[in-house]
Amino acid sequence: MAAYEAILTECFSSIDTEIVDYVNGLLEDGHDDIDTVDDLFEAIGIMLLQTDESKSEDDIKDICGRLFNIMNGSRDSNTPDQSHKRMLTAPVQMSLLGDEEGECMNEANSIWLAKKENASQVDPKKLEKAEAKILKNKDRKGTTLKPKSNGAHEEASASQQFNRKDVKFDASGANRSYDVKIDNFDIAFGEKVLITGASIQLLTGRRYGFVGRNGLGKTTLLRMISKKSLKIPSHISVLHVEQEVHGDDTIALQSVLECDTKREALLQEEKDISNKLSSNNTKSDGDLSSRLTEIYHELEAMDAAKAPSRAGVILAGLGFTPKMQAAPTKEFSGGWRMRLALARALFSKPDLLLLDEPTNMLDMKAIIWLENYLQTWPTTILVVSHDRQFLNAVATDILSLHNQKIDTYRGNYEAFHKTREERLLAQQREYEAQQQYRDHIQVFIDKFRYNAKRASQVQSKLKILEKLPKLVPVEKESKVQFKFPECETLSPPILMLDEVNFYYSKDKVIFKNICLNANMDSRICIVGENGAGKTTLLKILLGNLDPVSGVRHSHRNLSIGYFSQHHVDQLAMNLSSLELMAERFPGMNSEVYRGKLGMYGVSGDLALRPVSSLSGGQKSRVAFALLGMKNPNFFILDEPTNHLDMETIEALGTALGKFQGGVVLVSHDERLIRMLCKELWVVRNGGVETLEGGIDEYKHIVEKELELNC
Known part of the structure; x- marks a missing residue:
């Protein structure tokens, strides 16, 4: 704006301020129809000629040319560079500030976020013309516009509003507090808004569990903090355990x-x-x-x-x-x-430790050790985890991500769960009471609407209704449901290992004389330290490895559905879940595929998104859907809960409990084991031991071993 005013006051010594304001406003806000110097001359030329009759039409066109150059980003040779004085209209995307700052200033996608305008104020014709102009400018610069991404390769971005006082205080070096406060921030992944208008405060020495459904943005928030895309005090050291x-x-x-x-x-x-x-x-x-x-x-x-x-x-x-x-x-x-x-x-x-699903890679013994170790952690922890028992043992506070907002609760996960249920119940009661009050007033209005004697009372009731706050129903998370297909019932014996010996090399025996039996009603969990041979045992049960000696017996009609994390990694990332179904199992109607995916919580637009854009838990659901298409009558599952949120783990446990076939799984999720497993196989010392006391007995053994090691 200053650049336009400088040219006008330089060329017209006695120009009215009203004319200057008008031209400034036109060029700043309403120049979508001005594509050439002639267009600008038609808009303001007559007015400028009347302002100074001594100037010719060519003089006015030259002035319009200088104004037009500034309007299109070309600095006038007689006007000082004002580009560094651009006014912010929205928070800065910190993640886009970098080595290419100069380039970003001139590109359409600059470091300035677009101001959020009301949709009703957008002129479709002007919008279409502006987009055509951007295309034209890009072509003129010799660059090509990239097609809109489907979200598979978008990068997350964050914006945040800053308190000037806090920024100055931090810059002065006088801030010695190790509390982390991030106010009013937004996070988006491509065009999808994940978090909006959220604020969090992490007090030093507290341990925060971060929970929420898969795909809502928990891991993305941790990355934004670790990359300093969200501003925290500069003297606080941050470490994010993400890459191996x-x-x-x-x-x-x-x-x-x-x-x-x-x-x-x-x-x-x-x-x-x-x-x-x-x-x-x-x-x-x-x-x-x-x-x-x-x-x-x-x-x-x-x-x-x-x-x-x-x-x-x-x-x-x-x-x-x-x-x-x-x-x-x-x-x-x-x-x-x-x-x-x-x-x-x-x-x-570090002063702030960020952990993302730390228990995924650990066995039960290591999980118990980590729980004990973190309970005495001196600084601040923010941990994303879907292990309910781990959060109960470690967390002092819970951050809950829901509906693009983050709420803070004091206490561990059990306290959070109880408080949240009570809060939702209270909100539901308040909503029902407000609805009842509104209905009561509305009944009176409807009854006496045409009664002249009650007109003043009706008007009073109408005003009361207008002043009441907007009635917003309580938003509850949709319940996750898994449903495995019905399967053929088989009579025992189903799957047996009889005096099996196995080793990769003779000097290191993995199993010696193991005898195991699983039937259609089996719900067996295999536990043991990493490297003890759990995965090897699964491969022997599957028939992928032949015993060195002994016998593996399986029913002739046995159909095993095997799930491992490799199934998730091997999904075709460029296809959608629906396309993946059609590729693996061709010849069916798309509604059949949608129905199968819907049985595992992959429905609506989620089924049309590329697999690469799905969260780890959503990919696991797709893998389960593909597994269910084969109608297995026996499941062998290797760490099925990795990357699943708590609600999905609950749904998986319930579905496996109702499944008509047998289940053998390797898992360290205590909640799932307690829900589902009737039998525990412990792999150690070259053998497989059955524990009658279940998970409690195994935890007692592990805790004793840890005490002895200490």
């Missing part, structure tokens, strides 16, 4: 120790100085000796000598044997490298 450790020749223990960069730097400096002193080729032995003494004091102050033992305790708690701790990181699988990443985070003790 890179495999190289570094041994596991050293990989954890390297997290303490200050300790590593001091040790390296101490080594360099010691080498210099031993060489006797320097004249500054006194200075080096003095610095060496300072280093020793600093190392002693931070308990550097105890660091290896502390790192070893963390690794041992997460299942690393002494031999594994001395092994290079490149020798570990992805799951173990994720454990290493968790160990590094626990060792480094």
Whole structure:
């Protein structure tokens, strides 16, 4: 606006301020119909000619040309650059601020968020013309517009409103509080709004569990915090355990120790100085000796000598044997490298620790150890988890994401669940009471609407109705339902292992003389430490591995449905769930596919979205739907609850309980085991032991082992 005014006042010494304001307003807000200099001359030329009759028509056209250049982004040679003084009309998307800032300023998708206008104010014709103009400008620059993405490859973006006082206080360096407060922020993934108008406050020393349905944006929020797309105090260190450790020749223990960069730097400096002193080729032995003494004091102050033992305790708690701790990181699988990443985070003790489903990669023993370890954690934790027992043991507060909003509850998950139910019940009662009151007033109005004697009373009641707040029904989450298809009933024996021995190499026997039996009414959970042989046992039951000796017997009509996390990874990510169904099981009507997907909670637009855009839990539901298309009469499931939210886990447990066939599963989700499993198989020491006491007896055994190790 200042640029337009500068040109007008320069060219017209006695121009009225009303004319300046009019031209500014026209060029700032209403120039959609102005595509050329001639268009601009037609709009304001006559007015400017009347302002200064001494100027010719060509002079006025030159002035219009200068104004037109500024309007289209070209800086006038006689006007100072005002681009750095652009006014914000919305919060800044911090995630888009980066090396390409200059480029973003000139592109249609700049760092400035679009102002949210009322839909009724949009002129469709102007909108269409503006879009055509953008296309024209892009072509003129020699670039092509990318087609609209279907959401599969969009990136998440965040916007946030800042308090100037807080920003200045943080910039001054005087802020020493370790509380994290993020006010009034929005998060979107492509065109889909995940969170809007939310605010969270994380008090130092508290442990926050973050819960909500799959696909609502919990993991995305953690990423936005870790990437500093959402602003938090600059002195607070943040660590997000998301990616596995890179495999190289570094041994596991050293990989954890390297997290303490200050300790590593001091040790390296101490080594360099010691080498210099031993060489006797320097004249500054006194200075080096003095610095060496300072280093020793600093190392002693931070308990550097105890660091290896502390790192070893963390690794041992997460299942690393002494031999594994001395092994290079490149020798570990992805799951173990994720454990290493968790160990590094626990060792480094950041001010804010972000954990995303940390129990997915752990066995029962490691989960119990982690629960105990985090209960004494000194700083702030924000953990996304669908393990109900884990949140009960660890969380001091719960953040609940629902309907694009985040609510905070004090207490662990059980306290949150109870409080939320009570709150929803109270809201429902209030809604019903308001509805009853409205109905009572409406009955009076309808009864006496045409009674002249009661006209004043009717008018009074109408005013009361108008002043009442808007009646909003209580929004409850839709109930998740799983429904496995009916299957053929088989008579026993169904699946048996008789005196089975198995090993990959003779010097390491995995199983020795195991005898197991599963029938149509079996609900069996296999537990044990990672590496004990649980997955190997599943493969023997499936018939994918042949015993070295002994017999595997299965019913001739046995149809096994096998689920593992590899099924999720192997889904065609570029197809929708509906297309995936049609590709795997061709020849059916689309309504049949929709019906099958709907049995596992994949319905509506969700079935049409690319698989790559679905959350981990939604992908698992698609995998279950594909599994159900084969009508199995026996399920073997390997960690089926990974990435599933609590409501879906409950639905899965209920559906498996009603399933007419047999079920054998590997799981460490205590809630699911208690809901479903009547029998527990413990894999350890080359055998498989049946526990009559179930999960409680197994937990008691594990806790005793942890006490002995401590």
